[in-house]
Amino acid sequence: MRYLLLLLFSILFSCNNNSTVSKLDEVNNNIYRNHHDSVSYVGKETCKTCHFDIYNSFMQTGMGKSFSIATKTKSVLDENNNPLIYDTIKDLFYQPLWKEDSLYLLEFRMEGKDTSHKFLQKIDYVIGSGHHTNSHIFSINGYLHQMPYTFYTQERRADLPPGYENGNNSRFSREIGMECMSCHNAYPKYENKSLNKYHSVLEGIDCERCHGPGEIHVKEKMSGIIIDTSKYVDYSIVNPSKLEKELQFDVCSRCHLQGTTVLKNGKNWNDFVPGTSLSETMETFVPRFENDESFIMASHVDRLQQSDCYKIGGVNCISCHNPHKSVTSLPGEYFNSKCTDCHLICEDKEYNKDCISCHMSKSSSTDIPHVSITDHKISIPKHRDNKKGEFQSLVCVNNPNPSSLSKAKAYLKHYESFDKNSILLDSAIRFLKLSKKEESVPFFIQYFYLRKQYKELIKFSESVELVDFHNTFNNNILGLMYLRVGDAYSQFNFNEKAYYNFLKSLEFSPFNLDYQLKTAVLEIKMSKFEISRNRLLDLVKLYPNFDKAYYNLGLIYLNVDKDLHKAKDYMKKAIELNPDYKLAKDNLDIIEKKHD
Secondary structure (H helix, E strand, O other): HOOOOOOHHHHHHHHHOOOOOOHHHHOOOOOOOHHHHOOOOHHEEEEEEEEOHHHHHHHOOOOOOOOOOOOOOOOOHHHHHHEEEEEEOOOOEEEEEEEOOEEEEEEEEEEEOEEEEEEEEEOOOOOOOOEEEEEEEEEEOOEEEEEEEEEOOOOEEEEOOOOOOOOOOOOOOEEOOHHHHHHHHHHHEOOOOOEEEEEOOOOOOOHHHHHOOOHHHHHHOOOOOOOOOOOOOOOOOOOOHOOOHHHHHHHHHHHHHHEEEEEEEOOOOOOOOOOHHHHHHHHEEEEEEOOOOOOOOOOOOHHHHHOHHHHOOOOEEEEEOOEEEEOOOOOOHHHHHHOOOOOOOOOOOHHHHOOOHHHHHHOOOOOOOOEEOOOOOOOOOOOOOOOEEEEEEEEEEOOOOOOOHHHHHHHHHHHOOOOOOOOHHHHHHHHHHHOHHHHHHHHHHHHHHHOHHHHHHHHHHHHHHHHOOOOOOOHHHHHHHHHHHHHHHHHHHHHHHHHHHHHHHHHOOOOOOHHHHHHHHHHHOOOOOHHHHHHHHHHHHHHHOOHHHHHHHHHHHHHOOOOOOHHHHHHHHHHHHOOOOOOHHHHHHHHHHHHH
16 A cells, blocks of 8 residues: 555646646636536545545544444443443333444333343444544445433433433334435435435545545546645645635535535436536525524534624634544634734733633533533623523524525424424415425425315415426425425325325335335225235335334235235234234234134
8 A cells, every 4th residue: 555655746746847837727707616516525535545634634533433244343332331221102112233343223121020022233434533523324225213221421321312302212114314414424325216216325424525536636637637725726736724714614514514405496406516606506594493592413504603703803614623633632722812912911810821611601502401512692691591592583594685495494394303393384484485485396286285275275276387487496495395295185085186195206206215105005995906915015025114104014915915914914023013003903903803
């Protein structure tokens, strides 16, 4: 490997001897050539060949460690004795187990001294650097789901993941979609006709997330085109430190600005390229409440923007942070010196050693338990009444003037994902009515669907030609639009129209497991038993952990084929995957009584 590196460098420098240092920035009108969507990502290992020291340093940062294969060297569990956790509401235990260097999670339930339920699933990936948490993901045929187990490293304790508490333990069914993956990892090869299916995933946020795709940069360096970056900007790749401050800030905002994020029409989660305006791809809204100083885990950008250091002093993320270095590797006075570079020191010399603890005090976030993080709102400490007041509005953090459509999408998504407050829907419809109809059709449908106004949804969908909007929206939006229309028809037993729309949803999202299931269930209802059976059999091949698919197969074999043995096997499989599947248990009782 060392010989290969020396050879590569010798090639580069020999090429450089035959070429002149070029001012390509003038030739190319100051346009980054890696912004074109035809430019490929090359991966951090390619960057490593020339930027070896930076690569090694970056790999120790939280970003470099953000996502990895679940091995003993990457997981913190083994060194913390693999603690058992217990969900008191669901009455389920979770125990991590190692088999050589492979990690598994055992879910079980006890009745007295007997084990009444046991389910073992291999863990494939660890998500989280270990600075705050390790959470866990498994993959089956490329479908990624989260495990119901997180280790919180600051308190050195295991517990359910965020969002699984208070009876909301979704066990092994939480999908890891691109919105989640695109901030916690390098861009994967994603099946865009699915919600959570990937052809491959990488390990950790990489160089190109901040610098853009590297294909042109590598080709130019290999061909001997070398830019003197002390004098000129190398427009073959983005160097965030050379960007104007707003665009520089957008690079960090892409993932350090948590909230309700909505994509612009026609955009996907991997479309943002450093050096472009983030608001051209997506906009992030956060809820504002009266008298509220609480904050969520990845709210660094939102909190910093509320600081005078940002508003007046022009401080941004890389004023204090070097993205290539882990904060844990820096000396204690590093960040304090950033403050004293600009500010007069305190009269009390003891306080001069630690500005951060007073002006950026650590606190727990509202969304992640057992975690304490630095508040990036730099302010003079004062006593506050922390009682949160009434909801005021959603505010777009990365665009002061979002469109009415963006506001409508944000209110709809915030209602659906976070807060079932009908005031949010009132705001959504107000902004939808101010939007252009040709840009808002799926979101009117979403509004009626969330309101459960199915007649209005049908009436609206029949007033437009849905096919006219196929080029405006991405596959996931179109698939969901047709599914919701189909659901509305099925509410009134208009089965043929529902079926047509379910099949249309599968044209855009054929790898969406839930869409396939809904279609199969409707096929049973319409007595299309053979079609439904084949669909369900394909579904369990695609995703063998799908309890509802086994249950519906059991129904077909019980009620149509009268095959009690197969019906029993499928019902038992559904219960093995979900010990609280009441319908499967009831039907298993019926089968066993008939069998007797």
